[in-house]
Amino acid sequence: MKKLIALAIVTALSQAVSAVAGPPPPSKEVVPPPPPPPLSYFRPNEFDIGAFATYVTGTGDNPSATLVGPDGFRTTLSGDTTIDGWGGGMDFTYWTPFKYLGFRFQGAAVSVSTGDFTVTTTGPGGVTARRSDSLSTTAGLISTDLMLRLPLDDFWPNVHLAPYGFFGLGALFVDTDRGTINTPFPEVNARLNDIRRNLDSRVLGVAGGGFEYRFTPHIALFGEAAYNFVDHRGSLDHNFIQTNFGLRYAF
Numbered sequence: 001m002k003k004l005i006a007l008a009i010v011t012a013l014s015q016a017v018s019a020v021a022g023p024p025p026p027s028k029e030v031v032p033p034p035p036p037p038p039l040s041y042f043r044p045n046e047f048d049i050g051a052f053a054t055y056v057t058g059t060g061d062n063p064s065a066t067l068v069g070p071d072g073f074r075t076t077l078s079g080d081t082t083i084d085g086w087g088g089g090m091d092f093t094y095w096t097p098f099k100y101l102g103f104r105f106q107g108a109a110v111s112v113s114t115g116d117f118t119v120t121t122t123g124p125g126g127v128t129a130r131r132s133d134s135l136s137t138t139a140g141l142i143s144t145d146l147m148l149r150l151p152l153d154d155f156w157p158n159v160h161l162a163p164y165g166f167f168g169l170g171a172l173f174v175d176t177d178r179g180t181i182n183t184p185f186p187e188v189n190a191r192l193n194d195i196r197r198n199l200d201s202r203v204l205g206v207a208g209g210g211f212e213y214r215f216t217p218h219i220a221l222f223g224e225a226a227y228n229f230v231d232h233r234g235s236l237d238h239n240f241i242q243t244n245f246g247l248r249y250a251f
Contacts, residue, residue: 040151040154041151041153041216042095042149042151042160043217043250044097044098045099046094046250047092047095047251048093048094048220048250049091049251050090050093050246051090052088052089052090052246053088053245053246054087054110055085056083056086056228056241056242056243058240059082059227059240059241074123076119076120078118082115083112083113083238085111085113085139086110087108087109087110087139088108088109089244090106091248092104093105095147095149099149100148100149100150102146102147102148102149103144103145103146103147105144106141106144106145108140109138109140110139110140110141113136113137116134139172140173140174142173143170143171144168144169148164149165161212161214162213162214163210164210164224165209166209167205167206167207168205168206169203170203170205170228171202172201173201203231204229204230204231207226207227207229208224208226209224209225210222212248214250218249218251219247221246221248223245225243225244226242227241228240
């Protein structure tokens, strides 16, 4: 009997000690938190500086003109009067706290020229004179653009590519002295001067798009194309496409 009483007392005491001691200690194994998502290389409040090579090419046609003088002589202009040329420039872009929206100032200098055109004078006895010529000049292009971009690494980690679009206003500045026309055919000078006037300084409208790929959060390679709407004077269409490709550094 005494043994049963002692066993009951020991059992009661062990349960009391367990209750006071609390639950068993937790496991020391720590579950690591999930890794943070990869950061986008395209950040808000960025300031970018770019340097690029540029190629411009006109979109106008190649008109021909035939003028008949009072003496019966016929003067004909034919050939390639579309401008094209190479150059280089820089751009400066600020991306707002809303990193998809930015503002850019861009400037470039290009050497442009027309193709060869031919002036032919024909008299009663046939061709009396023929001369080939071309126009060349140096031009400056500036624009202020509104920029919209979509960083793809926001959706696909490690795809550090951003397509972008832009539109804005600018100006074309031309060294008109180098574009001065002087031919021995007074009958066609008015037509040629119409070509020269289309190379003069004027206002531009700009719209285009491109792609920028970043190797690091700071260093990028880009390519873009823009259609430039020229404020026309005269009868010729000298809108042109500007293609840029180069490097950018993002601060």
